[in-house]
Structures are given as structure tokens and as C-alpha cells.
Amino acid sequence: MFNKNAKTGVWFFQIKKSNIDGNWHPHLHVITGGGYIQQRMLSKEWQRITGESFIVDIRAIKDQAKASDYVARYASKTCNVNDFSLDELNEITDALKKHRVCGSWGSANKAKLTTISKMDKSDWTMLGMFSSIVNLRFTDERAKIIYEAYKSGQAIDEGVDVCDFDNIRRGLPPPDDSIYEVLDEND
Numbered sequence: 001m002f003n004k005n006a007k008t009g010v011w012f013f014q015i016k017k018s019n020i021d022g023n024w025h026p027h028l029h030v031i032t033g034g035g036y037i038q039q040r041m042l043s044k045e046w047q048r049i050t051g052e053s054f055i056v057d058i059r060a061i062k063d064q065a066k067a068s069d070y071v072a073r074y075a076s077k078t079c080n081v082n083d084f085s086l087d088e089l090n091e092i093t094d095a096l097k098k099h100r101v102c103g104s105w106g107s108a109n110k111a112k113l114t115t116i117s118k119m120d121k122s123d124w125t126m127l128g129m130f131s132s133i134v135n136l137r138f139t140d141e142r143a144k145i146i147y148e149a150y151k152s153g154q155a156i157d158e159g160v161d162v163c164d165f166d167n168i169r170r171g172l173p174p175p176d177d178s179i180y181e182v183l184d185e186n187d
Contacts, residue, residue: 007034008106010071015092017083031061031071033106128162132169136162 009032016025039058047054061067081089104111127133127146136143142160149156 005035005037006032006106008104008108009033010104010108010111011102012071013101017088029070031067033108125158126161126163127156129166129169132162132166136165140165 009030011028011030014027014029016027017023018025037058039056042056042058043054046056084092128143133143133146133150137147138144140162143162145156145160146162148154
């Protein structure tokens with residue numbers, strides 16, 4: 001049934017512990033393309049595969065942007081180690097050793113679920129040290145713009161940076177157009 005209807009897709013494995021009974025809650029997040037699958041039929045198939053669980057949630061994709069966001073969230077989500085004890089983390093590591101936690105099938109195999117290659121630093125523009133941006137965001141308009149752009153993922157205008165402040169912190173002379181005044185030690 002599933003193989004006939006689910007011609008292509010990607011899947012992500014996630015494991016949590018139940019807040020109710022403390023039991024492990026392994027589950028899959030899947031996006032698939034193909035024919036319609038009734039939740040009742042998928043639930044029966046899932047129970048056959050797992051031997052006990054029949055809980056499934058299946059929905060038609062109506063908004064591709066939301067579906068992309070969903071996939072990106074699970075593709076990039078890491079395990080929150082703070083949620084588990086050291087013994088539990090060891091158990092997870094042993095159980096998942098040499099097992100994949102994401103995959104694809106059908107035409108989705110063309111999508112690479114691997115890390116991207118490192119970016120060339122020469123393509124980047126220095127905006128300032130992150131600590132400077134965070135510390136200045138309430139008092140310096142440029143730092144506020146950079147910080148808000150960082151949080152929202154929006155681009156900023158060229159030339160907005162706090163590098164002059166960083167140079168002062170490092171003891172380097174500020175550029176002529178610096179908005180910061182270098183104070184004499186006797187002041």
C-alpha cells in the first residue's frame with residue numbers, strides 16, 4: 001500500500017522521551033509525493049511494522065513554503081542533549097550507531113541530505129565581532145540593524161558595520177570618519 005502510493009520522499013528520524021511515562025518516543029517525520037494515502041490504512045500499516053504503535057498524522061501539502069520550512073526544521077534540528085541524562089545519551093548513541101537518521105527514496109534521492117561544503121571566507125564581509133554587535137544593539141543603531149538582520153535572516157545595506165568600535169577595543173586607531181571619539185587617558 002505505502003510503496004504503491006508513496007513514489008518519492010524524504011524522512012527524518014527523531015527520538016524523544018515521553019513527559020507522561022518516561023518511555024522512549026522514536027518517530028519519523030516524512031514528506032512524500034505520490035497518490036493519496038488514507039490515514040486509517042497508514043495507521044494499520046504502521047501498526048503492522050512496529051508491532052504496537054498505530055499513531056500516525058498525515059496531511060496533504062497545501063502550502064509548499066510551509067512544507068519546505070517543515071522539512072528544513074527537521075533536517076537541521078539537532079538532538080538537545082540537555083533533555084537527556086548521560087546514561088540516556090549513551091543508550092541513544094549505542095542504539096543509533098551505524099544507523100541512518102534521515103534518508104530519501106524515489107526521485108528525492110537526487111536531493112543531497114549531506115552537509116554543504118565550507119564557504120570561502122573571502123566571500124564574506126566583516127560586520128564586527130558578534131560580542132560587539134550583541135553588546136551595542138541597544139545603544140548603537142548600526143549594531144541594532146545587524147542584530148535584527150541576524151535574527152530575521154534579512155539582508156542589510158552595504159557599509160553597515162561596527163568594525164570601527166572593534167578596532168578601538170583592540171587598541172587600533174579609528175578611521176578618520178569614526179563616530180567614536182578616542183578619549184585621552186587624562187580625561
